[in-house]
Amino acid sequence: MPAATHDLLDLDSLLTEDERAVRASVRQACADLVLPHVAGWYENGDLPAAQVRELVGEFGRLGLLGMHLEGYGCAGMGAVDYGLACTELEAADSGIRSMVSVQGSLAMHALHTFGSEEQRQEWLPAMAAGERIGCFGLTEPDHGSDPASMTTRARQDGSDWILDGTKTWITNAPVADVAVVWARTDDGVRGFVVPTGTAGVQTPTISHKLSLRASVTGQVVLEQVRLPGDAVLPGVRGLKGPLSCLSEARYGIVWGAMGAARTALLTALEYAGTREQFGRPISGFQLTQAKLARMHQAWATGTLLALHLGRRKDEHGLRPEQVSVGKLNNVTAALEICRTARTVLGANGISGDYPLMRHANNLESVLTYEGTEEMHTLVVGQALTGEPAYR
Amino acid sequence: MNIVVCVKYVPDAQGDRAFEADHTTDREAVDGLLSELDEYAVEEALKIVEAGEGEVTVLTMGPEDAATAVKKSLQMGADKGVHVLDDAIAGSDSVATSLILAEAIRKIGDVDLVLTGLASTDGVMSVVPAMLAERLGMPQVTFASELTVEDGSVTIRRDNEAFSETVEASLPAVVSVTDQINEPRYPSFKGIMAAKKKPVETWGLADLGVDVAHVGLGASWTMVTDTQARPPREAGQVVTDEGQGGEALAQFLADRRLA
Numbered sequence A: 001m002p003a004a005t006h007d008l009l010d011l012d013s014l015l016t017e018d019e020r021a022v023r024a025s026v027r028q029a030c031a032d033l034v035l036p037h038v039a040g041w042y043e044n045g046d047l048p049a050a051q052v053r054e055l056v057g058e059f060g061r062l063g064l065l066g067m068h069l070e071g072y073g074c075a076g077m078g079a080v081d082y083g084l085a086c087t088e089l090e091a092a093d094s095g096i097r098s099m100v101s102v103q104g105s106l107a108m109h110a111l112h113t114f115g116s117e118e119q120r121q122e123w124l125p126a127m128a129a130g131e132r133i134g135c136f137g138l139t140e141p142d143h144g145s146d147p148a149s150m151t152t153r154a155r156q157d158g159s160d161w162i163l164d165g166t167k168t169w170i171t172n173a174p175v176a177d178v179a180v181v182w183a184r185t186d187d188g189v190r191g192f193v194v195p196t197g198t199a200g201v202q203t204p205t206i207s208h209k210l211s212l213r214a215s216v217t218g219q220v221v222l223e224q225v226r227l228p229g230d231a232v233l234p235g236v237r238g239l240k241g242p243l244s245c246l247s248e249a250r251y252g253i254v255w256g257a258m259g260a261a262r263t264a265l266l267t268a269l270e271y272a273g274t275r276e277q278f279g280r281p282i283s284g285f286q287l288t289q290a291k292l293a294r295m296h297q298a299w300a301t302g303t304l305l306a307l308h309l310g311r312r313k314d315e316h317g318l319r320p321e322q323v324s325v326g327k328l329n330n331v332t333a334a335l336e337i338c339r340t341a342r343t344v345l346g347a348n349g350i351s352g353d354y355p356l357m358r359h360a361n362n363l364e365s366v367l368t369y370e371g372t373e374e375m376h377t378l379v380v381g382q383a384l385t386g387e388p389a390y391r
Numbered sequence B: 001m002n003i004v005v006c007v008k009y010v011p012d013a014q015g016d017r018a019f020e021a022d023h024t025t026d027r028e029a030v031d032g033l034l035s036e037l038d039e040y041a042v043e044e045a046l047k048i049v050e051a052g053e054g055e056v057t058v059l060t061m062g063p064e065d066a067a068t069a070v071k072k073s074l075q076m077g078a079d080k081g082v083h084v085l086d087d088a089i090a091g092s093d094s095v096a097t098s099l100i101l102a103e104a105i106r107k108i109g110d111v112d113l114v115l116t117g118l119a120s121t122d123g124v125m126s127v128v129p130a131m132l133a134e135r136l137g138m139p140q141v142t143f144a145s146e147l148t149v150e151d152g153s154v155t156i157r158r159d160n161e162a163f164s165e166t167v168e169a170s171l172p173a174v175v176s177v178t179d180q181i182n183e184p185r186y187p188s189f190k191g192i193m194a195a196k197k198k199p200v201e202t203w204g205l206a207d208l209g210v211d212v213a214h215v216g217l218g219a220s221w222t223m224v225t226d227t228q229a230r231p232p233r234e235a236g237q238v239v240t241d242e243g244q245g246g247e248a249l250a251q252f253l254a255d256r257r258l259a
Helices: A017-033 A038-044 A049-062 A079-092 A094-114 A117-128 A240-274 A286-315 A320-344 A346-350 A356-368 A373-385 B036-051 B064-076 B094-108 B128-136 B189-195 B245-255
Strands: A134-137 A153-157 A160-171 A178-185 A188-195 A217-227 B002-006 B009-011 B032-034 B055-061 B080-084 B113-116 B140-144 B146-150 B153-159 B164-170 B173-177 B200-203
Touching (some): A038 A356, A094 A117, A094 A134, A094 A178, A094 A356, A188 A217, A320 A346, B094 B128
Parallel strands (some): B080 B200
């Protein structure tokens, strides 16, 4: 895609040559592996397991899985590199970006940060290579924004652990080889490495989604699941474990949302330039130009915000409220851009021949998962005032 | 098996390409990149070396930005790069280009195979491989759509419109490859990281012992006297299917030797 048509601020000049190379590789991978198929996966509401394996394998070869982690076969890239990758993935589809986010930022990040050396050696190289797929179980049917009230429980039986409970809305669960599951213990919330083949584990698919249809979502149902003593993640106790993983994934969303937004902007620009009404392209009408200008403005602003957070993360690390500002702004902006782009295309905008409704519907999930708009607003409110309004 | 791949830095065909006042390619107006047709040569070299042993050296000549083409090749997996950079090179025609590349290949030394793409995507001449082979005293085997190397020889398949030829040559040899030969990889993140540490040598014409009088626009045997923009695309032909639609389509393809 020619940058000149939409990068009015020359934002590309803020990236290094190597960062652009990272972006080019992910863009090419998406063009080869995702874009020819994703509209079909979405329409069918089915991303077949064999396709997931193939995609994950190719992404592993590229170095995309756990790319921002060091060692254990991970590529050891920077936060901006990871952000650019998320942008390209989500420019294709939020579901594909979700698959990569969950593998790298949730499952692998948890193992990398809180796992024992044995756990890391066992899982991370294979997950980085795309030979094994991971998922991350925190949300429960009755406990979403308030994970502290979770009911999934792990009790000790001799040296073993016995897990009971249900996790839901778990991306990748039905195709996963391993689940990182968070459960209440006598010693606070702990993380467990649960191979999905363990007796008592089921990972049913959640069907009938009207969003993220090119993404595999399921539950992790645990019934009297017996795990050895070394299945617990030794490195963390309490909710700061899963919450820090979510902060990592949210950071990717800040970038990813601008990928969906870019696709919408480019789709609207191209359509407006070729669609003629009243004898000329609709791109020449003031009301259409106002839409395009506002879409560009929101996209450019969000991209700058993502890049700022990325540079901060690489140099200093990020505080949770900084990520919240990013997610709040960028997902809302992306959703608005997709909806506006849809109107530029008129009735054609709702057709599966164009990616706009797919992206807009996907972003409805992105708006609430990994922390709802409301929770992020309250995180920002607390950071500004010192008052936690949700307790 | 030591392989040198000749690669060219060309203006991005997606951009608005233009010419300078002297009708040479304007290399400033548009961002450049590794000629896509050369990616097939890089990929083929990597496959040969990965299946056996040896080293892939990428060689380019051109302005400072041409280092981008070397970098991309290194990111794909090539081991080292050589960039011939000299102001006197500007405007060189194919004859001068082959002279510079031949001297650079001699200086690299110990080369079993020289690979090139089938043409550059800007000049689209396809003559440099033949000239290069002549200058190096190596057999030239062009337009390979399949390539195997064994026991000191290279065997290629060259596809023509009506038949395919199998051609064998002894090594060292110069081989140009087509865009049918493989599917070039895109750089993995590990490749991008590793490329930062790979050696790239920059040589001037003096390093190669090439007399500046033999290169550049002034020394060129040919001169472009005029350039014109391609005429706008004409409207297509509409065939209304009245039972003969299939035949009309087949005739259309056959007329253009597309089927």
